[in-house]
Amino acid sequence: MNRPTSEHITRKDDATARAEPWVSWNGNIVHSYDTVVSPSTEEELAEAVRSARRVRIYGNKQSSSDIAAGTETLIDSSRYNRILSFDEEAGRVTVQSGVTLKDLMQEIEARGWTFPCLPDIDTVRIGGALATGTHGTAGDAHPLAEYMVAARLIKADGSIEEIDESSDLMPALRASLGTLGVLSTVTFDLHPLYYMRVEEQAIPDEEWLAHYRQWLEDYEFVRIIWLPHTGYGWVVLGERIDADTPVEERAAPRYVRHRREVSKFLYKRTLRFPRFTRFANRLIRTLFFAHRIVEKGTLYGATVTKSRGSTLELAEWTVAMDRFEELFAKLRNALESNDNDAYAHVPMDIRFLKGDDTWLSTAYGRDTVTVGCVTRNPEHADEYAAFDLVERIFLEHEGRPHWAKRFRAKAPELAPLYPRWDDFVALRRRMDPEGKFLNPYLAEIFE
Numbered sequence: 001m002n003r004p005t006s007e008h009i010t011r012k013d014d015a016t017a018r019a020e021p022w023v024s025w026n027g028n029i030v031h032s033y034d035t036v037v038s039p040s041t042e043e044e045l046a047e048a049v050r051s052a053r054r055v056r057i058y059g060n061k062q063s064s065s066d067i068a069a070g071t072e073t074l075i076d077s078s079r080y081n082r083i084l085s086f087d088e089e090a091g092r093v094t095v096q097s098g099v100t101l102k103d104l105m106q107e108i109e110a111r112g113w114t115f116p117c118l119p120d121i122d123t124v125r126i127g128g129a130l131a132t133g134t135h136g137t138a139g140d141a142h143p144l145a146e147y148m149v150a151a152r153l154i155k156a157d158g159s160i161e162e163i164d165e166s167s168d169l170m171p172a173l174r175a176s177l178g179t180l181g182v183l184s185t186v187t188f189d190l191h192p193l194y195y196m197r198v199e200e201q202a203i204p205d206e207e208w209l210a211h212y213r214q215w216l217e218d219y220e221f222v223r224i225i226w227l228p229h230t231g232y233g234w235v236v237l238g239e240r241i242d243a244d245t246p247v248e249e250r251a252a253p254r255y256v257r258h259r260r261e262v263s264k265f266l267y268k269r270t271l272r273f274p275r276f277t278r279f280a281n282r283l284i285r286t287l288f289f290a291h292r293i294v295e296k297g298t299l300y301g302a303t304v305t306k307s308r309g310s311t312l313e314l315a316e317w318t319v320a321m322d323r324f325e326e327l328f329a330k331l332r333n334a335l336e337s338n339d340n341d342a343y344a345h346v347p348m349d350i351r352f353l354k355g356d357d358t359w360l361s362t363a364y365g366r367d368t369v370t371v372g373c374v375t376r377n378p379e380h381a382d383e384y385a386a387f388d389l390v391e392r393i394f395l396e397h398e399g400r401p402h403w404a405k406r407f408r409a410k411a412p413e414l415a416p417l418y419p420r421w422d423d424f425v426a427l428r429r430r431m432d433p434e435g436k437f438l439n440p441y442l443a444e445i446f447e
């Protein structure tokens with residue numbers, strides 16, 4: 001059992017551990033633990049890994065799948081959050097893995113650099129984002145991990161391996177859920193900062209379905225926030241422009257910022273009356289998705305959510321681009337049918353990724369479309385029938401789940417979806433034969 005040896009280690013006696021469990025951001029995952037370590041140096045981080053019997057490191061606890069705790073030792077990465085070096089000429093930045101995306105973006109944008117693809121939130125920590133394949137959207141977009149060109153990995157025995165793009169480990173490491181080791185420092189290759197004219201408006205389903213492929217070629221940023229039961233998608237298109245190109249901006253009406261609270265209020269009623277979702281979605285579309293917005297900004301400034309009024313529970317599935325339309329037709333029919341209680345809340349976020357060669361990437365070997373599914377009643381997520389229906393339809397289309405989000409599939413369903421699955425499992429066993437980095441959830445998938 002670990003003993004507290006310095007101020008960054010807190011050992012909880014049983015009573016305290018029961019009183020103060022580890023709780024994920026929306027309260028849906030709760031674990032007790034014995035020791036939590038909060039390192040600020042690589043030596044402390046390596047020692048925490050070396051001395052633990054079983055250990056998980058966590059970022060901002062924003063994953064919906066049970067991947068960030070559940071071991072007797074936990075590592076809190078929030079103090080391991082410094083930007084270590086910045087090569088402004090080459091656009092290369094090296095960070096400790098606990099830095100938040102927000103801190104990183106503010107620093108790199110101020111120096112004229114960016115990532116070409118960013119997720120919807122900036123509160124995630126880099127280690128958490130990389131481990132789970134966190135991504136944004138565009139015709140040629142990749143998950144953030146694809147922009148990682150070097151890393152220092154703390155292995156199960158506490159030793160450190162330096163990995164760069166020439167390393168055989170890189171395609172496995174880029175989406176590895178921390179099961180190969182703990183990412184210590186990470187180096188990214190950045191892209192020069194650019195500006196966009198971003199336009200958002202509701203477009204009928206048949207129209208966006210007819211045009212999204214062309215948009216992926218013409219625009220820098222393409223996102224379709226599908227509004228089930230309304231016949232519309234809220235389409236966000238970002239066109240690259242010169243920094244000094246004037247844009248006639250058009251703001252959303254002020255009341256639109258109350259969308260999340262109003263949605264939460266309406267969706268409370270769907271707990272007793274799932275069919276009420278149809279009415280709620282149509283009202284939400286009329287109130288909050290009927291205007292047009294035009295904005296000029298950077299990818300970070302114009303497309304990443306900076307504040308979030310309420311929590312939610314999330315699932316996200318992905319499908320090969322060439323099967324998306326067939327899948328979407330089935331999904332829409334099933335979700336909008338009255339024959340089941342799978343009424344889905346707004347929004348269902350549709351995004352796009354270019355194929356890559358990261359073994360466990362949702363976009364491995366194929367251009368990919370990702371489709372989100374959320375409930376604004378996270379405490380009742382187990383009863384939300386849309387999650388199960390979405391999972392079933394995606395699995396029928398060889399869909400792969402987002403590792404950080406909610407899904408029920410285990411190794412038997414997942415293995416056939418990833419051509420390099422067996423290689424990953426063998427590598428994981430070789431690198432961590434004792435299963436130090438596995439909690440019960442991950443053991444069911446990877447052991």
Ligand SMILES: Cc1cc2nc3c(=O)[nH]c(=O)nc-3n(C[C@H](O)[C@H](O)[C@H](O)COP(=O)(O)OP(=O)(O)OC[C@H]3O[C@@H](n4cnc5c(N)ncnc54)[C@H](O)[C@@H]3O)c2cc1C
Pocket residue numbers: 056057058059060061062063064067068069077097098118119120121123124125126127128129131132133134135136177178179181182183184308314402404405
């Ligand atoms: C409101 C909301 C919006 C979201 N939007 C998007 C989106 O737009 N795109 C998208 O792809 N995802 C999105 N996500 C999912 C989110 O990006 C992931 O859940 C991400 O992992 C959360 O980061 P975190 O810092 O909270 O990590 P945590 O949830 O704390 O950890 C995630 C995983 O990373 C591991 N980990 C953490 N640090 C390290 C490290 N240093 N080394 C190795 N492993 C490590 C943890 O053990 C765990 O397995 C969203 C989630 C929420 C709640």
